[in-house]
Amino acid sequence: MIDYSREVLDNGLTLIHHHDKTTPFVIVNTLYKVGAKHEDEHRTGFAHLFEHLMFSGSKHFADFDKPLQEAGGENNAFTNNDYTNYYDMVPAVNVEIPMCLEADRMVNLNINKKSLDVQRKVVCEEFKENYINQPYGNVWHILREMVYEKHPYRWPTIGKELKHVEDATLEDVKAFYSKYYQPSNAILVLAGNIEKEQASTLAKTYFGELTGSAVEKRIFEEPEQTMAKEKTVYEDVPLNAVYVAFKICDRLHPDYYASDVTSDILSNGTSSRLHQKLVKEEKAFVEIDAYITSSDDIGMFVVEGKITDGIELQKATDLIWAELKKMQEEKVNESELQKCKNKMLTYMNFSEASLLNRAISLAYYELLGNANLINEEEEQYDAVSAEHIQQFAQKTFTKERSNTLFYLKKESK
Amino acid sequence: MIIPQIHDIDKITFPNPEEIRLKNNIPLFGFNGTQNDIIRLDLIFNSGRWTEPARLVAESTSKLFKSGTAALSSFQLNEQIDSYGSTIKATAGYNTFNVSLYCMNRFLEPSLQLLKTCLTEITFPEHELELLQKNAIAKLKVSQEKNDYLADVAFKKTVFGETHPYGYETNEETIRNITQALLQQFYKQDLQPNNCTVFIAGKYGDTELQLIDKYLGEWTQEQGIKNTENNGFQVVKSDRKNIRITKEKSVQASIIIGKEFFNKHHEDYASFVLLNTIFGGYFGSRLMSNIREEKGLTYGIHSGLSTLKHSGVFSIQTDTNLENLDVCLREIYLEMERLQNELIPLKEITLARNYLLGKFLGRTDGPFNQIEVFKSYFVENLTINKFEDFVETIKQTDALSLQGLAQKYLQKDTMYEVVAG
Missing domain, CATH: 3.30.830.10 (Metalloenzyme, LuxS/M16 peptidase-like)
Incomplete structure (x- = not known):
């Protein structure tokens, strides 16, 4: 059980406090409800580029990192399709340092040409390092565009193409900032060795006076898929790979937990079905994995595998489908289900040992609309039944809802 | 404010x-x-x-x-x-x-x-x-x-x-x-x-x-087995200081510059950790400030000391666009020289030291961090008392001794340079 308290300041900023007196640290975690899905289709990669610019200094503090490091602290940030998250970890005595830095950059960020010029280049190097200069590096660019028809999940966080990042102007960036970086669009978590009263007082002192405007919550639509899609690309890769993807429910849908457990039955651990059957018995795959993307809106269920040399693509794909069919035709037995639940429970328990994980999870669950999911999820997973898994498989794993990407080596062309 | x-x-x-x-x-x-x-x-x-x-x-x-x-x-x-x-x-x-x-x-x-x-x-x-x-x-x-x-x-x-x-x-x-x-x-x-x-x-x-x-505890030892530790390995360093691996169609190159180094037993270990922090060990380091934050040549650049039981490695690692390769290499060596030729300002030392002390504090936080640190000392035959000694040394290392360390350990001609891409 993770204790926390929640409070909304007058300007709309949500504060969550979680006390852990066993640690010498406090974590100041700020989540902004803006991610790649809020971008314009012709100007993608902005949310992530913007995350880099948040370290450019603000009106009252020329540098963000230095005061924090001098306070013995450390910080980092990440952006995904749904949100952007910044965290600072400091020794408890210095908690006010990240508080004033975060508050100032929430409304007074110093956006200037020099830092934009540099960070544009840095992000382009990041793009090349992770998405161009890597075997299979562009697979998510291809797969997302294939699976989603309308939803902005069509592009990855790094951006659709390098050019979008290269073309970002100061005006674009300023407009993005004033639209999304608002107290009412943020969730502040104070976790660690800090009392509730102090957390509340400090939040009011540093953030309470910030003013801003409301941010409109956008609803994104995505039509049901009714026809199978298939695509083949040839690249400089040493092994053929296949990706089979299906659109699934959103994060708060009752099917979400069933979908996660289904992916675990298929591929979590050496004794899981896909690994045992396809890698070990059939020797058709070098490695194979099944997972869900856990996005806020319509998610993806993906099976991906690197195919053993000499195995026909058709055979490899048929083998995957045979396992998916089996999930539809036969109920998983209780012991296999319990195995997956035990693995999930162990994972959750170990993950909770980290204060940073607890802080980020609280912010994320609050974004979903219920911070207490941090305490409820264990039960949600435990409640998943064999029937529910079968129903989920039946409605999800159909040919007409499938997206198959063959990512093949050039020589096989 | x-x-x-x-x-x-x-x-x-x-x-x-x-x-x-x-x-x-x-x-x-x-x-x-x-x-x-x-x-x-x-x-x-x-x-x-x-x-x-x-x-x-x-x-x-x-x-x-x-x-x-x-x-x-x-x-x-x-x-x-x-x-x-x-x-x-x-x-x-x-x-x-x-x-x-x-x-x-x-x-x-x-x-x-x-x-x-x-x-x-x-x-x-x-x-x-x-x-x-x-x-x-x-x-x-x-x-x-x-x-x-x-x-x-x-x-x-x-x-x-x-x-x-x-x-x-x-x-x-x-x-x-x-x-x-x-x-x-x-x-x-x-x-x-x-x-x-x-x-x-x-x-x-x-x-x-x-x-x-x-x-x-009831696991019994197999009879007649003696654990021997082979200490007869010879380090054979390459004669060539520059290794270039060409890979067609790369847009970037991976760079590693470094050499064999000491481990935690060496008297200069803790002070060198501080020097490394300033050089390329954290986000505010000189390599990061110059090559990423000033020039935008890379997504990330880091230097680090990894210690092994019988040796250690010091290295600088980064990835950069092929057309920027020369300027990137030049700037790395330039930063090494600056540490040898100029005293590091006190403000910069304090910043890096405090950051590092925060990291050391983190290593004491909770059983899982503690066990990691304890094991890393144990496998190098060190007792955990050394941890607190290192903290003290880091607190006391001054600009002059950092310059001395740079002159002793960061000479360009002692480094190997590997570029792949």
Whole structure:
């Protein structure tokens, strides 16, 4: 059980406090409800580029990192399709340092040409390092565009193409900032060795006076898929790979937990079905994995595998489908289900040992609309039944809802 | 708005572990006190690449650590472990063989029983080995498409030589040469109680310790086996200082610059950690400020010291656009020279020192951090008292001694330079 308290300041900023007196640290975690899905289709990669610019200094503090490091602290940030998250970890005595830095950059960020010029280049190097200069590096660019028809999940966080990042102007960036970086669009978590009263007082002192405007919550639509899609690309890769993807429910849908457990039955651990059957018995795959993307809106269920040399693509794909069919035709037995639940429970328990994980999870669950999911999820997973898994498989794993990407080596062309 | 006063971090103390002996004399060190009922158990054997009978035997043993017994197939064994939600994982290091168990307390007993099975009954079935070899070769091909992998392999080979355990390269031939007999020999020779130390972290009491003693304390030593440590390895450094690996169609190159270095036993260790922090060890470092934040030449650049039982490595690593390669290299060497020629301003030292002290404080935070640090000292034959000594040294190192260290250790002509891309 993770204790926390929640409070909304007058300007709309949500504060969550979680006390852990066993640690010498406090974590100041700020989540902004803006991610790649809020971008314009012709100007993608902005949310992530913007995350880099948040370290450019603000009106009252020329540098963000230095005061924090001098306070013995450390910080980092990440952006995904749904949100952007910044965290600072400091020794408890210095908690006010990240508080004033975060508050100032929430409304007074110093956006200037020099830092934009540099960070544009840095992000382009990041793009090349992770998405161009890597075997299979562009697979998510291809797969997302294939699976989603309308939803902005069509592009990855790094951006659709390098050019979008290269073309970002100061005006674009300023407009993005004033639209999304608002107290009412943020969730502040104070976790660690800090009392509730102090957390509340400090939040009011540093953030309470910030003013801003409301941010409109956008609803994104995505039509049901009714026809199978298939695509083949040839690249400089040493092994053929296949990706089979299906659109699934959103994060708060009752099917979400069933979908996660289904992916675990298929591929979590050496004794899981896909690994045992396809890698070990059939020797058709070098490695194979099944997972869900856990996005806020319509998610993806993906099976991906690197195919053993000499195995026909058709055979490899048929083998995957045979396992998916089996999930539809036969109920998983209780012991296999319990195995997956035990693995999930162990994972959750170990993950909770980290204060940073607890802080980020609280912010994320609050974004979903219920911070207490941090305490409820264990039960949600435990409640998943064999029937529910079968129903989920039946409605999800159909040919007409499938997206198959063959990512093949050039020589096989 | 002005910045609130920054407070110095109070004294950093590392807690002493609980230390007991199992019935068969295996030492056990423990850090207790997580909130959740979970246990992480680590067994460290004095072993690894250093003692293996042929190349890749230690690593392959670790990968086939749950590959089946006379009574249980690999699937059956793994299914039993998975059924408790537990994880048993083996990894081979340069000087150690490590076995870890992660589990919830209520499943500790069956998990320990399975751990014992993995430690004593694995037969390394031929068909499991064959599949491992086949898939390892396929995965190797994927790695060899990555510039950073190619650079890392070439760098280690250059610094330690192709025959040294710290330097040898994995290739198809070494993978093919592994045999069942070699794995069985290594397993029997190295995974013995008198060669083992146990570490526990999580939430535990007498019940848990008694269970551990029941399963690991009653593990009997095989007669007639002596653990020998081969110290006859010769480091053979390359004559060439510059290694260039060309990979067609790369848009970026991976760079590693560095050399063989000392480990934690050296008197300059702690002060050098501070120097490295300033040079390239954190986000505010000179390499990062100049090459990323000022010039935008890379997504990231880092320097670091990794210590090994019998040696160490100092290296600078980055990836950059091919057209910026020369300017990137030039700036790296320029930053080395600046540290030798100019005194570091006090403000910059204070900043890096405080940051580093925050990191050291983090290493004392909670049983899982504590056990990691404790093990890293243990495998280098150091007691944990050294931790607090290092903290004191870092507090006292001044600009003059940092300059002295830069002159002693950061000379360009002592460095190897590897570029892949």
